[in-house]
Every structure is written in structure tokens, then in C-alpha cells.
Amino acid sequence: MANPQRIPEIIDTAPAFTPVDVERLTAKYAGVDTMTMLADLLTGELRGRVAAVSSFGAESAVLLDLVAAVDRDVPVIFVNTQKIFGETLAYRDELAERLGFTDLRVYRPDPYLLAQKDKTSLRWSYDPDGCCDLRKVEPLRRALAPFDAWISGRKGFGSRAGLPRFEIDEGRLKINALADWSKADLDAHFAAAALPRHPLEAQGYPSVGCVPCTSQVAPGEDPRAGRWRGWDKTECGIHEPVF
Numbered sequence: 001m002a003n004p005q006r007i008p009e010i011i012d013t014a015p016a017f018t019p020v021d022v023e024r025l026t027a028k029y030a031g032v033d034t035m036t037m038l039a040d041l042l043t044g045e046l047r048g049r050v051a052a053v054s055s056f057g058a059e060s061a062v063l064l065d066l067v068a069a070v071d072r073d074v075p076v077i078f079v080n081t082q083k084i085f086g087e088t089l090a091y092r093d094e095l096a097e098r099l100g101f102t103d104l105r106v107y108r109p110d111p112y113l114l115a116q117k118d119k120t121s122l123r124w125s126y127d128p129d130g131c132c133d134l135r136k137v138e139p140l141r142r143a144l145a146p147f148d149a150w151i152s153g154r155k156g157f158g159s160r161a162g163l164p165r166f167e168i169d170e171g172r173l174k175i176n177a178l179a180d181w182s183k184a185d186l187d188a189h190f191a192a193a194a195l196p197r198h199p200l201e202a203q204g205y206p207s208v209g210c211v212p213c214t215s216q217v218a219p220g221e222d223p224r225a226g227r228w229r230g231w232d233k234t235e236c237g238i239h240e241p242v243f
Helices: 019-028 034-043 060-070 086-099 111-117 128-144 183-193
Strands: 050-053 076-079 104-107 149-155 166-169 172-178
Touching: 019 166, 019 172, 034 060, 034 172, 050 060, 050 128, 060 086, 060 149, 060 172, 060 183, 076 128, 104 128, 111 128
Parallel strands: 050 076, 050 149, 076 104, 149 172
Antiparallel strands: 166 172
């Protein structure tokens, strides 16, 4: 008797979100304040499908506070590049505990890839793009695998002026919830919510990344001027430059 023909499994590879969804959501939430928008999305269309990604940097507390006010069970992803300031790690633990998040997920670079591509741990000094890809982009890609959408903490001022609220990133919806916030808006929220500041901010670090590629910023400089100073580089690779 012949074996019955095996029916191949059909796997749906269509992206969860498309540019049409970006247009729809942009129109739906035009003029809607950030808190209302997040509450609607996190308890509605994106419930169980979204994570917040945070560097726990100088201004990260604002977005995390807004998300926690809606749902403390939203997963929060942190990529530990293993080049992070100790102050950032301590701030992460303090802030996550204070805001009551129940699902903080820490991802690190693949040790096998590190052994292959950054054996000396000095790749940042001659190939910062490759270092970022290895230590940040690849771990974040793994972290986001279970999700259809993610919330970014980018703000739309300075070198990121013109940032949209919604965009598509590798088939996922990316929500730049603070795209229309100014520096004054952020400072006002820090004060109103009595949020702790990153300990390095007072030392001249308005934007905090990895230790080798973060320097102090002089008065009048763009807040991100201390990131990859001396290199033709403004983003780590998890975000496209804003034009």
C-alpha cells in the first residue's frame, strides 16, 4: 500500500504590519496625546503583541513611566552589549523596580559570534558599525522574535527631528511614542512624576550608550554629539537615520 502523500505545512510569512497600517494608525492618533494613544494600543490592538525596548539611558524613564501607568506586565527588553556603563545597569534595576515592571528581559551578544568576530573585544575601535551589529542589533532581533510590534524611546528633536510616530521595521510596527515630545516636555514629566535621573546625566552625558563610544557633551552641542564622536555615525543600527 502506497504511503499517503504528505501535505506540506503552510506557513504564513506575511508581515504583521504594513505601510498601510502605518498610515491608518498615524491618521487615527493624529492630535491624540501620548498617554491616551498608549493606553488604547496596549489594552487593545497590540495587547500581548508588543514589547517596550529601553536602553535605560538619560531620558528613558519617561517612556517607561507612561507604559507602566497602562500595563506593568508589558515586556521590557534591555540589550546588555557588555560594554554598558555600570551606572546604567544600576539605574536599570532601580527604575524597573520602582515602576513595578514584571517582565524585564535582558539579552546579550551571542558568545559564539563574539569569539568569531570580536575576540579582542576591540571591534568598536576600528569598526563601530560591526560592533553595534554584533552587540546590539543581533541580540535585539532575537529579543523581538515573539512580537509583532515594539515601542521605541526615540524623541523627535535635535538630530532626530522629523521622527514619525509609527514606522515599519523588519515587518514589525515600531511606535516612537515620544516623537512629538520636546526636551522641555521630558523635563516637565520627570519633575511631575518625581522620576530619578540617570546618574551620568549630571556629569555631562545627556545621551548614554556604550562606554567606549560615549563621551561628554559640551554646552550648546546636540545632546547626541557625544555618541561615536569622530565617526560618521549617528545610530547604532537598530534605527534608521531620520532624514
